[in-house]
Amino acid sequence: MNTAFASHQKQYLEGFFAGVNQRVGMPFLGQNAQGQFTDDPAQATEESVYGTPLDELCKEELIKHEQNGLDVWDTIVKNSELDQFPEAADMFRYKFYGLFHVKPAQDSFMLRTRVAGCALKSYQLTGLAEIAEDFGGGYADITTRGNFQIREIMPRNTISTLIKLDEIGLTSKGSGADNLRNVTASPTSGFDPEEVLDVLPYAKAMHHYILNNRDLYGLPRKFNIAFDSGGRVSVCADTNDIAFYAVRVDEGQGVEPGIYFRVQLCGITGHKQFAKDCGLLIKPSEAVPLAAAMIRVFIENGDRTNRKKARLKYLVDDWGVDKFLDETKKKLTFALETLALDQCAPRAGTQQHGHIGVYDERAADYYYIGVVVPVGRMLPEQMKAIAKIADQYGRGDIRLTAWQNLIIPGIRKEYVDTVKAAIVEIGFHYKSTTISGGLIACTGNAGCKFAASNTKSHAVQLADYLEANIQLDQPINIHLTGCHHSCAQHYIGDIGLIGAKVKVGDESVEGYAVVLGGGVEERQAIAHEVFAGTAFEDLKPLLMRVLQTYLSKREGQETFW
Numbered sequence: 001m002n003t004a005f006a007s008h009q010k011q012y013l014e015g016f017f018a019g020v021n022q023r024v025g026m027p028f029l030g031q032n033a034q035g036q037f038t039d040d041p042a043q044a045t046e047e048s049v050y051g052t053p054l055d056e057l058c059k060e061e062l063i064k065h066e067q068n069g070l071d072v073w074d075t076i077v078k079n080s081e082l083d084q085f086p087e088a089a090d091m092f093r094y095k096f097y098g099l100f101h102v103k104p105a106q107d108s109f110m111l112r113t114r115v116a117g118c119a120l121k122s123y124q125l126t127g128l129a130e131i132a133e134d135f136g137g138g139y140a141d142i143t144t145r146g147n148f149q150i151r152e153i154m155p156r157n158t159i160s161t162l163i164k165l166d167e168i169g170l171t172s173k174g175s176g177a178d179n180l181r182n183v184t185a186s187p188t189s190g191f192d193p194e195e196v197l198d199v200l201p202y203a204k205a206m207h208h209y210i211l212n213n214r215d216l217y218g219l220p221r222k223f224n225i226a227f228d229s230g231g232r233v234s235v236c237a238d239t240n241d242i243a244f245y246a247v248r249v250d251e252g253q254g255v256e257p258g259i260y261f262r263v264q265l266c267g268i269t270g271h272k273q274f275a276k277d278c279g280l281l282i283k284p285s286e287a288v289p290l291a292a293a294m295i296r297v298f299i300e301n302g303d304r305t306n307r308k309k310a311r312l313k314y315l316v317d318d319w320g321v322d323k324f325l326d327e328t329k330k331k332l333t334f335a336l337e338t339l340a341l342d343q344c345a346p347r348a349g350t351q352q353h354g355h356i357g358v359y360d361e362r363a364a365d366y367y368y369i370g371v372v373v374p375v376g377r378m379l380p381e382q383m384k385a386i387a388k389i390a391d392q393y394g395r396g397d398i399r400l401t402a403w404q405n406l407i408i409p410g411i412r413k414e415y416v417d418t419v420k421a422a423i424v425e426i427g428f429h430y431k432s433t434t435i436s437g438g439l440i441a442c443t444g445n446a447g448c449k450f451a452a453s454n455t456k457s458h459a460v461q462l463a464d465y466l467e468a469n470i471q472l473d474q475p476i477n478i479h480l481t482g483c484h485h486s487c488a489q490h491y492i493g494d495i496g497l498i499g500a501k502v503k504v505g506d507e508s509v510e511g512y513a514v515v516l517g518g519g520v521e522e523r524q525a526i527a528h529e530v531f532a533g534t535a536f537e538d539l540k541p542l543l544m545r546v547l548q549t550y551l552s553k554r555e556g557q558e559t560f561w
């Protein structure tokens, strides 16, 4: 066995064993007649769900209580045979299988996959292309959680889609509704020369732990987990409910020197909050059981009456971090250590747009190439071509980024120019342009009923216009989101655009409110509104003026924000 493989395998096992052996939390399903929690459905009372009386549960909780979303397989099969959509409650339960009924925009299903740690194999990308081609609308979108969404799947194709997904080693279980969303990891994990720790094994261990513990489905609300390697490319971990940051602790800090995780909690940028360090310093092998314990505390105590208050942030706001950690400790067999943040080596800076272009890997003479995929949209032939490049010139790996782009790692020096040419040949590029490399757009009104504007189309038009009219020497992130749900995280963009209907004369047209000044990691900031609803056509010259003002007023190489 080669040494690199052996060490990788050890990390996987470390994550798995820790998850299995050190877990104490029981898979609670409800309370028995004595008010005690039980994992035996037969003993669970019909009167409450984790202590919340049935008559106080919100609509979605009642649907989950009536039937677990994981149990609608037969319904999907039946509806697939009849080529019909399910009734309303099952529409919600379908999301446990990652199937979203998109109405009225497309009146079909959108499939959201899981891609553990944002890492795909070439055959999986090819398989996703075939799903998009055979069962979907002939395209697929990379999301800001480093996974793929495939749209325009008709009811008759739902089962074939889920089976095909399973056959290529992927799943969509728990990717929607009140579940643990795709577990993300720094997209350069394992080959980034600047990383503190290869976090992909831990993200994968977390992914499999979630998939194989039934009590971790049906949370009070959705929940995000990310692993940051400390390397060049950010995974926006500070926007997650739980963020693990790999850090180095040197001699003389009162703990064994080595590599640990810091733990940040309660990132939810749609509610204008980043995750905050909670003081914990844990061994990497403790990440999975710690997260599992925290999730179970949330499951048992989160708000199940009001969807707007059902995220982890609100439980921790209500209790305080200390009480939350005290409750977490009760579910663990190991003690939790704390260490002041400034006793850890500070995280090195991330490289803005470092996910685009050609960069050296840890191994000598190997490179990774970040590819610009405008607003994350790919056609099946492009997906297959990328998979082929990864097979032919790389290690057969593809990584997806939080900026809806992708990275092909493991390219030997002598093939770099060939790969660059191949990328251009299929209609993408690898040049870290100042705008399109940091362009993010949610689905918009072409596929989402909440959207006020056509975000993806506007994003591409805007980038074309700005790149043709202004020369920037600093990367800028522009995030377009169709509504306040913030799927494209407008509050963390240098420029954030939130879809709005705007009155122009007697007409209502598509437009955006403009927020400025957001960022993540060392540039962490929540953008604030500078311009109220502006018609899209007026937005182009408006943003030109904003960028020209930046260029004329900045001092030296001062960044946009």
Ligand code: SF4
Residues within 6 Å of the ligand: 442, 443, 444, 445, 448, 449, 450, 451, 452, 481, 482, 483, 484, 485, 486, 487, 488
């Ligand atoms: Fe739909 Fe709003 Fe999410 Fe955009 S941000 S995809 S409009 S829910």
